[in-house]
Amino acid sequence: xxxxxxxxxxxxxxxxxxxxxxxxxxxxxxxxxxxxxxxxxxxxxxxxxxxxxxxxxxxxxxxxxxxxxxxxxxxxxxxxxxxxxxxxxxxxxxxxxxxxxxxxxxxxxxxxxxxxxxxxxxxxxxxxxxxxxxxxxxxxxxxxxxxxxxxxxxxxxxxxxxxxxxxxxxxxxxxxxxxxxxxxxxxxxxxxxxxxxxxxxxxxxxxxxxxxxxxxxxxxxxxxxxxxxxxxxxxxxxxxxxxxxxxxxxxxxxxxxxxxxxxxxxxxxxxxxxxxxxxxxxxxxxxxxxxxxxxxxxxxxxxxxxxxxxxxxxxxx
Amino acid sequence: xxxxxxxxxxxxxxxxxxxxxxxxxxxxxxxxxxxxxxxxxxxxxxxxxxxxxxxxxxxxxxxxxxxxxxxxxxxxxxxxxxxxxxxxxxxxxxxxxxxxxxxxxxxxxxxxxxxxxxxxxxxxxxxxxxxxxxxxxxxxxxxxxxxxxxxxxxxxxxxxxxxxxxxxxxxxxxxxxxxxxxxxxxxxxxxxxxxxxxxxxxxxxxxxxxxxxxxxxxxxxxxxxxxxxxxxxxxxx
Amino acid sequence: xxxxxxxxxxxxxxxxxxxxxxxxxxxxxxxxxxxxxxxxxxxxxxxxxxxxxxxxxxxxxxxxxxxxxxxxxxxxxxxxxxxxxxxxxxxxxxxxxxxxxxxxxxxxxxxxxxxxxxxxxxxxxxxxxxxxxxxxxxxxxxxxxxxxxxxxxxxxxxxxxxxxxxxxxxxxxxxxxxxxxxxxxxxxxxxxxxxxxxxxxxxxxxxxxxxxxxxxxxxxxxxxxxxxxxxxxxxxxxxxxxxxxxxxxxxxxxxxxxxxxxxxxxxxxxxxxxxxxxxxxxxxxxxxxx
Ligand SMILES: Nc1ncnc2c1ncn2[C@@H]1O[C@H](COP(=O)(O)OP(=O)(O)OP(=O)(O)O)[C@@H](O)[C@H]1O
Ligand SMILES: [Mg+2]
Numbered sequence: 001x002x003x004x005x006x007x008x009x010x011x012x013x014x015x016x017x018x019x020x021x022x023x024x025x026x027x028x029x030x031x032x033x034x035x036x037x038x039x040x041x042x043x044x045x046x047x048x049x050x051x052x053x054x055x056x057x058x059x060x061x062x063x064x065x066x067x068x069x070x071x072x073x074x075x076x077x078x079x080x081x082x083x084x085x086x087x088x089x090x091x092x093x094x095x096x097x098x099x100x101x102x103x104x105x106x107x108x109x110x111x112x113x114x115x116x117x118x119x120x121x122x123x124x125x126x127x128x129x130x131x132x133x134x135x136x137x138x139x140x141x142x143x144x145x146x147x148x149x150x151x152x153x154x155x156x157x158x159x160x161x162x163x164x165x166x167x168x169x170x171x172x173x174x175x176x177x178x179x180x181x182x183x184x185x186x187x188x189x190x191x192x193x194x195x196x197x198x199x200x201x202x203x204x205x206x207x208x209x210x211x212x213x214x215x216x217x218x219x220x221x222x223x224x225x226x227x228x229x230x231x232x233x234x235x236x237x238x239x240x241x242x243x244x245x246x247x248x249x250x251x252x253x254x255x256x257x258x259x260x261x262x263x264x265x266x267x268x269x270x271x272x273x274x275x276x277x278x279x280x281x282x283x284x285x286x287x288x289x290x291x292x293x294x295x296x297x298x299x300x301x302x303x304x305x306x307x308x309x310x311x312x313x314x315x316x317x
Numbered sequence: 318x319x320x321x322x323x324x325x326x327x328x329x330x331x332x333x334x335x336x337x338x339x340x341x342x343x344x345x346x347x348x349x350x351x352x353x354x355x356x357x358x359x360x361x362x363x364x365x366x367x368x369x370x371x372x373x374x375x376x377x378x379x380x381x382x383x384x385x386x387x388x389x390x391x392x393x394x395x396x397x398x399x400x401x402x403x404x405x406x407x408x409x410x411x412x413x414x415x416x417x418x419x420x421x422x423x424x425x426x427x428x429x430x431x432x433x434x435x436x437x438x439x440x441x442x443x444x445x446x447x448x449x450x451x452x453x454x455x456x457x458x459x460x461x462x463x464x465x466x467x468x469x470x471x472x473x474x475x476x477x478x479x480x481x482x483x484x485x486x487x488x489x490x491x492x493x494x495x496x497x498x499x500x501x502x503x504x505x506x507x508x509x510x511x512x513x514x515x516x517x518x519x520x521x522x523x524x525x526x527x528x529x530x531x532x533x534x535x536x537x538x539x540x541x542x543x544x545x546x547x548x549x550x551x552x553x554x
Numbered sequence: 555x556x557x558x559x560x561x562x563x564x565x566x567x568x569x570x571x572x573x574x575x576x577x578x579x580x581x582x583x584x585x586x587x588x589x590x591x592x593x594x595x596x597x598x599x600x601x602x603x604x605x606x607x608x609x610x611x612x613x614x615x616x617x618x619x620x621x622x623x624x625x626x627x628x629x630x631x632x633x634x635x636x637x638x639x640x641x642x643x644x645x646x647x648x649x650x651x652x653x654x655x656x657x658x659x660x661x662x663x664x665x666x667x668x669x670x671x672x673x674x675x676x677x678x679x680x681x682x683x684x685x686x687x688x689x690x691x692x693x694x695x696x697x698x699x700x701x702x703x704x705x706x707x708x709x710x711x712x713x714x715x716x717x718x719x720x721x722x723x724x725x726x727x728x729x730x731x732x733x734x735x736x737x738x739x740x741x742x743x744x745x746x747x748x749x750x751x752x753x754x755x756x757x758x759x760x761x762x763x764x765x766x767x768x769x770x771x772x773x774x775x776x777x778x779x780x781x782x783x784x785x786x787x788x789x790x791x792x793x794x795x796x797x798x799x800x801x802x803x804x805x806x807x808x809x810x811x812x813x814x815x816x817x818x819x820x821x822x823x824x825x826x827x828x829x830x831x832x833x834x835x836x837x838x839x840x841x842x843x844x
Contacts, residue, residue, distance in 0.1 A: 011703055035654035054649070056647050058647065058648065060648075060649055060652045060653070060656075062656065106830055106831055107830055108826060110403060110830070112648065113591050113648065113652065114590075114830050115653055116780060116829060117591075117785070117826070117830070118827065120593075120778070120781075121823045121826050121827070123780065123821070124778060124823060125820060125823045125824075126817055128816050128820050128823075129820060130814065132816060132817075132820075150750075175417055175418075177419070178417050178418045179418050180413045181407065181409065181410055181414075181418075182407045182418040183417075184409075185406075185407035185408055185409050185410065186405045186406070186407055186408075188369065188401075188405060189401065189405035189406070189407065190407075190418070191388075191389045191390045191393070192369065192389060192390075192393055192398075192399050192401075192466075193370075193393055193398070193418060193419035193465060193466070193468070193469055194390050194391075194393035194394040194419065194421060194469055195390055195418065196390045196391075197390065199374065199417060234660075234663075241653070245653065249649075263788065273666070275668040276664060276668050277659050277663075277664065278660055278661075278664025278667065279664030279665050279668065280659075280664075281660065281664075282657045282658070282659075282661035282662075282663075282664060283657070283661055285653060285656075285657035285660070286639065286654065286657040286658065286661070287635055288649050289643070289653045289654050289657065290639070290642055290654070291641070
């Protein structure tokens with residue numbers, strides 16, 4: 001089938017690019033470029049995590065930044081307790097996955113905006129609670145005691161971005177992916193053909209949260225210290241959804257394009273309008289939702305289809 | 318044993334009694350017509366059998382098993398397929414993906430793509446397999462929905478107004494298709510166009526204002542005074 | 555706890571409850587008429603607060619003039635945003651609608667942060683002194699807030715329940731297509747509802763600036779509590795919403811005193827999770843029919 005073929009091709013390209021990106025620290029590239037690549041992968045992985053639940057099921061999460069934050073805290077606490085790195089990362093993914101079950105088990109039984117509300121409040125609640133927890137360092141935060149070489153989080157983040165992208169692509173064209181998209185298009189009809197929408201939504205959200213948690217874990221190793229107001233800033237949850245939205249929701253390539261674009265934009269805006277970062281991202285999301293619903297990837301695909309056979313197909317998933 | 322046995326069903330929507338004290342039996346293998354004026358409670362009965370709506374009183378049995386508390390997705394897996402009065406395709410998915418979504422997991426593991434192709438041919442959509450559902454006409458969407466319900470391999474098929482909105486030509490095709498499907502599957506069909514639908518039914522039930530007012534063979538139903546009154550009442554309104 | 559203290563906290567709770575009621579009323583109006591969850595509502599509160607702050611500090615006017623100013627400003631901006639942005643997404647999938655108001659909220663948050671920085675701003679002009687009712691001290695400012703909320707709330711409810719425009723809004727809340735076919739001007743009604751709700755939010759902001767400090771995120775906190783009220787109280791019943799608003803007001807007031815502000819918020823948000831479980835279709839779990 002051509003779809004399996006294109007997924008495999010995408011996987012091959014992603015792996016190749018990922019390998020090159022991962023090798024950059026040893027290729028004598030300037031640290032500025034390496035940092036840019038790192039952040040592109042950070043946003044890409046976080047964007048894919050959001051894409052997995054919100055892009056595929058249509059249930060909007062405003063809490064992916066908070067889920068990443070939970071992963072970050074769990075990992076730093078574990079590493080400070082002398083756990084090996086792999087176990088520390090696993091702790092991050094598991095903590096975020098568990099948190100997602102708490103949100104998901106309650107609100108994903110319901111249709112509509114209940115889930116979005118649950119995530120909105122979760123975002124606030126986590127910050128409030130973390131600031132109260134002595135184990136999490138309270139308002140002062142935590143510092144990672146051991147210093148790891150930057151190439152460690154760098155390589156990990158590149159790999160995670162590649163794996164997340166391939167996972168979303170593989171899901172999109174699998175039978176399970178079709179069933180997940182069916183929920184997004186019409187949940188009543190999906191249930192009527194035997195799809196256990198609650199279970200599927202909770203499972204996808206859990207996987208998505210685990211990826212977000214890993215993103216946070218790796219980033220915690222990268223930055224080395226955690227301040228609750230920074231780690232749980234609304235901004236990170238915003239970026240998690242802005243990146244796939246700009247690139248193209250529900251497609252594997254969307255967050256890739258979105259992340260590359262966003263990293264570039266951020267560099268420009270930091271010089272041109274340093275204080276207006278949030279506002280600009282907000283306006284960009286508005287523009288995309290109002291005028292370019294399927295993002296850059298979707299718009300490009302439509303332009304391509306128009307050129308190839310003058311007939312414009314109706315919007316696709 | 319009846320395939321479906323709905324007993325003493327009542328459904329209220331905050332004050333409105335949509336269905337009251339309805340007993341509906343569907344025998345294995347029959348094509349049952351469910352008729353009645355607007356608001357009679359036909360769709361509500363479908364929703365109750367398929368699990369989209371819980372009755373306020375009464376019980377539903379399927380193959381002798383009480384399914385009153387069974388969620389809709391599990392009823393679909395037990396073999397209850399349905400279409401919707403207002404079509405509900407997965408618009409962003411292709412025609413083939415619409416069917417793929419419905420294939421039960423066990424069947425999917427065995428791999429039966431040929432069946433789906435045959436289904437599409439049956440409803441005349443084989444040429445549109447890779448088009449998004451959003452690109453189809455209403456007539457095609459109605460057929461797609463029937464095919465999607467059949468992809469479940471159901472034992473019972475609930476068709477809610479399969480002819481509504483179709484051209485004469487499309488109506489004839491749909492009736493033809495239903496006539497083919499009924500050989501292997503029990504069907505309950507709600508239809509406003511009694512003249513077209515009644516002749517192919519084995520048996521018919523007529524509802525009005527939430528209750529069953531008549532039941533019998535097509536011949537009996539045509540002559541039933543209560544039915545004539547209910548329909549005249551509707552026409553006069 | 556002494557009885558005086560108890561009544562004192564009760565009085566504080568009333569003030570918070572009044573403000574929450576106004577905020578929740580706006581949210582419910584927008585959701586009821588347009589099926590839009592307005593995540594940007596809090597930024598309109600902040601807008602009213604900063605407008606009043608500027609009025610007082612730049613023009614030396616009394617903060618009481620901030621209330622009509624905020625109403626007018628909110629009404630106008632609400633009208634423009636409804637026409638320019640919201641109207642484009644009301645017929646779209648839920649994801650688009652949620653993203654739109656969330657993005658508006660972020661735009662507002664960013665703009666306030668850029669314009670005013672993170673400082674806590676307050677002023678001393680306006681009603682001062684307090685009323686001593688058998689030991690329970692109620693500031694004139696708090697009384698002003700409570701009274702204004704009651705008047706605005708009553709006026710809005712009268713408008714919706716009694717006036718002709720209100721009939722249009724209620725019809726719209728029931729069924730958009732049917733309302734349109736009865737000759738109700740759907741577009742104008744939606745614009746009116748949004749604009750009125752935003753005006754209320756901005757006025758609430760003016761009042762918030764009177765009794766507290768103004769920061770770029772001041773409205774954000776209020777609107778989250780407003781959502782809790784709407785979810786707990788349900789959309790259909792005014793009484794339910796009032797009970798929820800004052801209930802949250804009391805929880806806030808007592809928990810803030812007995813524990814601290816953060817714990818008060820934690821408790822309220824946990825209440826929300828309970829609400830989601832108990833009232834799955836309360837306001838926002840839009841029940842769907844096959
Ligand atoms: N979800 C609901 N909420 C409130 N009332 C409902 C709901 N569903 C149906 N009703 C009411 O129940 C009654 C029966 O409706 P139902 O849709 O079952 O009728 P029907 O026989 O299918 O009519 P039609 O021929 O128009 O499709 C009607 O009065 C209808 O308004
Ligand atoms: Mg019906």
